[in-house]
Amino acid sequence: MxxxxxxxxxxxxxxxxxxxxxxxxxxxxxxxxxxxxxxxxxxxxxxxxxxxxxxxxxxxxxxxxxxxxxxxxxxxxxxxxxxxxxxxxxxxxxxxxxxxxxxxxxxxxxxxxxxxxxxxxxxxxxxxxxxxxxxxxxxxxxxxxxxxxxxxxxxxxxxxxxxxxxxxxxxxxxxxxxxxxxxxxxxxxxxxxxxxxxxxxLPDLTPKKEKKRGRKPKIIHIHNLRTLHYARLMDIVKLIKLRNGEVEGHRETLCFLYRYWSCCLTDDAADSIKQMLEFNGDFAVPLQKREVVRATKSAEKAWLAKGCPKANEEAVKKGYPAAGYNLKNTTIIKLLDITTQEQEHMSTLIDSGEKRRRRGERDKRRYQRRKEGKPCRNEYIKEEKKKTADIILLLKTTMERHPHMSNRKMAAQLGISESYVRKLKAVLTPKQVRTGCSPLY
Structure with missing residues (x-):
């Protein structure tokens, strides 16, 4: 080519x-x-x-x-x-x-x-x-x-x-x-x-709908942990902004958490140090470079322990899910003195009170939607599934009649995006579609 x-x-x-x-x-x-x-x-x-x-x-x-x-x-x-x-x-x-x-x-x-x-x-x-x-x-x-x-x-x-x-x-x-x-x-x-x-x-990343006893597959577990680490890292960045960088008394803890979660996300200890030092620069009064690197060194050690079978085995014996720092939200909130007002801006660092408040807000919105005659979520999903089924039927018919038609022309004919056509084709018959054959032959 x-x-x-x-x-x-x-x-x-x-x-x-x-x-x-x-x-x-x-x-x-x-x-x-x-x-x-x-x-x-x-x-x-x-x-x-x-x-x-x-x-x-x-x-x-x-x-x-x-x-x-x-x-x-x-x-x-x-x-x-x-x-x-x-x-x-x-x-x-x-x-x-x-x-x-x-x-x-x-x-x-x-x-x-x-x-x-x-x-x-x-x-x-x-x-x-x-x-x-x-x-x-x-x-x-x-x-x-x-x-x-x-x-x-x-x-x-x-x-x-x-x-x-x-x-x-x-x-x-x-x-x-x-x-x-x-x-x-x-x-x-x-x-x-x-x-x-x-x-x-990566089919194992999406768990099957059927509930089975036992531990989650390893890939799903790692994916969920990574999601949590990223959400928490974003929350402490948000906390710095809310306090306008005035975080004296919490600077070492914040840098420690940033370095640990960054290591877990990137698997790159050297890059995590660089990013932590830039994060430290967001403070109104940053810590000295040598001081902050030394004070957060144990964060890297804990991350390395997560990949050590022996360390994980020892952690499980002590009652922990795995090696590394497995901190609860309540522990982090207490360490950083996160107020109830600040928690309103957090995505995951929230306590039970903030969870109840958000649940109440969702209930109010749900009630208002019912009052306005809007469909509930289940009804909306059913309606969307019907629409999708109709589009799939039309797509199958089009592919049968015009097996060599391009995705772009199919999208224009069906009134949907070209990326949606590719997605539906992949769901229907991935191997046949890639080879340019009609799925109905």
Whole structure:
């Protein structure tokens, strides 16, 4: 297939292609010869003008966007790509050979074909572009990301390069470690839908409707924990804003919790320290760098213990669900002196009183909807299911009569979006649809 990026004829099209119709701030970074990082943030409409200035050695850009010019996990605005950084050179593999190997062994059903392969100088990076999803989808995004990385571990996939704030090299810049020019191979322009990737490649992430006794499958348990960690991390960020950075007496505790939850989310201890130090900078009176790193060191130790079978076994014997810090909401609320007024702005750090208040608010809204004659949730779901069933019937008929009709034309004919057509096709007969056959033959 012709390389779409190179046909455009401009180096910066790598970034523009990746961030087409993006929303939020995009980071461009350059590592200077002194080892220091020069990092700037631009909005999408500034990229075309600014990119030509970023040339030479060790130039990078962020794969996702941020709602403000800070490359931190709690500032994620749009998740726009999945990626795997394969350090194949550590295994003595040639990147070209690895690309051919994965084409035969992985991208024929184990994983979908990536949109872009970045030949970074010594290794390569696989990039799957996705329809943008907001920060609330981060736990699901991270679960899919980690799964993709695990499947490519045998060719040197770096499990520490899976965080949402990751930056990668730009096409036609230079890797100073060996002097090679970075190049990209663009395979296709289709953007995947995150939920569809999860459903097709991570079936265990969605529990079956039938209730069964015993523990939840491991993947579901990890996904739920990651969701909790992210919600709590976002809550303490919100707490800092509510208090205008005035958190004396709680600074060490806040940094400790941030570092621990960040480690659990990104699986990258070094990056978690960097982000914690930036978080510390949000305080009205920040702690000294050396002091805060030393004071929160046990957070990293606890995170490492979570991956140690012996430590987990010991924790279970003592009555804990697992190793690490398994703090209750009430404990965190007490540690940080979170008031009832502040809890109204929290998503998960709330006590029983705030839960009752929210339940009462939901009941009031439900009563008002009934009073206005609006259908209840169950009735609404039934009505939507009927509509979906009708659309599926029409789609089946259309596919039978026009087996080679494009998704775009089908969407126009049925009055629905093209992405919805793809979703329904995947549910109907995934294998037959991918091969272009009618599901009714």
């Amino acid at each position: 012709e390389n779409l990026l190179r046909s455009a004829g401009q180096r910066q099209n790598h970034v523009l292609f990746h961030h087409e119709k993006a929303d939020g701030w995009i980071t461009l970074a350059k590592k200077e010869k002194s080892g220091a990082w020069r990092q700037y943030h631009y909005e999408p409409d500034q990229l075309a003008e600014e990119l030509p200035k970023w040339t030479g050695e060790d130039v990078y850009f962020s794969q996702n966007t941020f709602y403000k010019p800070q490359r931190r996990i709690e500032n994620i605005r749009q998740l726009r790509a999945l990626y795997v950084d394969a350090d194949c050179y550590t295994l003595g593999y040639d990147p070209e050979w690895v690309a051919g190997k994965t084409d035969l062994e992985i991208f024929q059903g184990v994983l979908p074909e990536p949109n872009i392969i970045i030949y970074s100088g010594r290794g390569l990076v696989y990039v799957w572009l996705i329809e943008p999803v907001p920060y609330k989808a981060l736990p699901l995004w991270q679960a899919v990301q980690n799964y993709f990385c695990e499947k490519l571990k045998y060719i040197g996939a770096d499990s520490k390069a899976t965080d949402a704030t990751r930056i990668f090299r730009i096409d036609e810049t230079v890797n100073s470690k060996n002097g090679k020019t970075v190049r990209t191979d663009c395979r296709h322009q289709h953007r995947y839908i995150l939920r569809e990737l999860q459903e097709e490649y």
